Amino acid sequence: MAPDTAPQSLATQRAETKPLTIKRIDAIPIAIPLKKPVIMAGVRLEISYNLLVRVEAANGLVGWGEASVAPTMTGDVLPGMVAAVNEHLAPLMIGKDALKRAELAHICAHALHHNGGPKCAVDAAIADLAGRHLKVSLSDMYGGALRDSITAMYLLGNPKIEDDIAETHKKIAEGYKFFKLKVGIKNPFDEADAAVAIRRAIGRDVVLCADANMGMSFRDARIFVERTREADLLFLEQPLRDDDFDGMAELARISPIPLNGDESLGNVATIIQMARAGSIQGANLKTIKLGGVSATVHAMSVCGALGLNINLACKVAETSVGAATIIHMGCVAPNVNWGVSITNHYLVDDIVKNPIVISNGMMTRPTGAGHGVEVDEAQVARYKTK
Numbered sequence: 001m002a003p004d005t006a007p008q009s010l011a012t013q014r015a016e017t018k019p020l021t022i023k024r025i026d027a028i029p030i031a032i033p034l035k036k037p038v039i040m041a042g043v044r045l046e047i048s049y050n051l052l053v054r055v056e057a058a059n060g061l062v063g064w065g066e067a068s069v070a071p072t073m074t075g076d077v078l079p080g081m082v083a084a085v086n087e088h089l090a091p092l093m094i095g096k097d098a099l100k101r102a103e104l105a106h107i108c109a110h111a112l113h114h115n116g117g118p119k120c121a122v123d124a125a126i127a128d129l130a131g132r133h134l135k136v137s138l139s140d141m142y143g144g145a146l147r148d149s150i151t152a153m154y155l156l157g158n159p160k161i162e163d164d165i166a167e168t169h170k171k172i173a174e175g176y177k178f179f180k181l182k183v184g185i186k187n188p189f190d191e192a193d194a195a196v197a198i199r200r201a202i203g204r205d206v207v208l209c210a211d212a213n214m215g216m217s218f219r220d221a222r223i224f225v226e227r228t229r230e231a232d233l234l235f236l237e238q239p240l241r242d243d244d245f246d247g248m249a250e251l252a253r254i255s256p257i258p259l260n261g262d263e264s265l266g267n268v269a270t271i272i273q274m275a276r277a278g279s280i281q282g283a284n285l286k287t288i289k290l291g292g293v294s295a296t297v298h299a300m301s302v303c304g305a306l307g308l309n310i311n312l313a314c315k316v317a318e319t320s321v322g323a324a325t326i327i328h329m330g331c332v333a334p335n336v337n338w339g340v341s342i343t344n345h346y347l348v349d350d351i352v353k354n355p356i357v358i359s360n361g362m363m364t365r366p367t368g369a370g371h372g373v374e375v376d377e378a379q380v381a382r383y384k385t386k
């Protein structure tokens with residue numbers, strides 16, 4: 001019999017982990033112009049206003065997180081996001097151990113109602129910091145990657161249908177295979193005709209879906225889904241107002257196209273509620289809505305259990321920090337059948353030394369620790385705003 005004093009095997013030894021103490025948190029508002037305006041229901045975007053959060057540990061390591069403003073989605077606007085971090089979240093995080101990130105995410109989640117953007121930027125920055133300290137990637141920290149590359153979704157939002165078709169042809173030549181058409185802007189007859197025209201122009205081998213960003217009435221949505229059968233849309237996203245749960249359930253009963261939820265889905269309880277009502281067959285998950293990386297991973301598991309298709313998306317437009325974060329989530333997700341969209345390529349510039357690139361319509365998981373992109377602080381200073 002082995003003596004009681006036998007040394008522990010390596011497998012049973014506890015890792016020695018000293019605290020990774022958070023010394024400082026900076027909330028940095030930035031403004032970066034878009035290459036061209038993006039038009040969606042009720043919104044015309046020409047400049048992207050984002051919050052960067054820089055978390056510095058006592059050992060000098062730094063982690064970065066990002067969240068875009070989203071006045072019509074989360075209600076987050078830049079001055080409020082900065083105040084939420086500086087006055088509410090940062091004081092609760094300073095001096096804490098970043099390795100206890102689940103506990104810290106729980107504290108942030110309950111410190112403020114809503115404010116998904118600022119919570120997201122803080123949570124993502126702490127996760128990035130912890131990953132760099134542990135020398136593992138975000139996807140390895142959150143369950144491990146099921147895939148190393150993902151098909152990129154491209155957003156179509158030109159004022160004229162001819163421009164959408166021309167842009168689609170150009171992007172197909174670059175390797176894109178998945179497009180999301182922004183609708184809910186013009187009348188539903190014209191928008192249905194446009195969707196059918198795009199389908200005819202691009203053929204059957206390319207995925208096409210549509211996002212109305214809450215811009216349709218029930219009547220508009222009914223006309224659109226009935227007249228777009230030939231467009232073979234993968235789904236129609238958020239046609240109705242975010243709080244029109246009865247309307248979404250009624251539309252789902254008559255629609256030949258599956259429905260995706262976005263603005264309605266700010267938390268897991270609502271995802272479950274809408275799935276049980278039969279209102280949605282998929283969920284658009286954004287870290288800014290759910291309030292962070294941990295919350296998004298949790299929501300992805302719930303979607304998987306409910307049999308919902310998953311669509312992961314950055315808000316238009318986040319830099320490579322947000323893009324890298326969402327790619328890691330996409331590699332961990334149980335399924336991403338309804339697409340993943342990153343948005344850094346809509347910006348005229350980026351704030352990292354190794355920007356995320358889409359190659360042949362695919363995005364590859366960054367291999368470095370944390371989110372895997374290296375922030376250029378000179379670029380951050382260049383685009384800093386008030």
Ligand SMILES: [Mg+2]
Nearest residue numbers: 211237262284
């Ligand atoms: Mg959407």
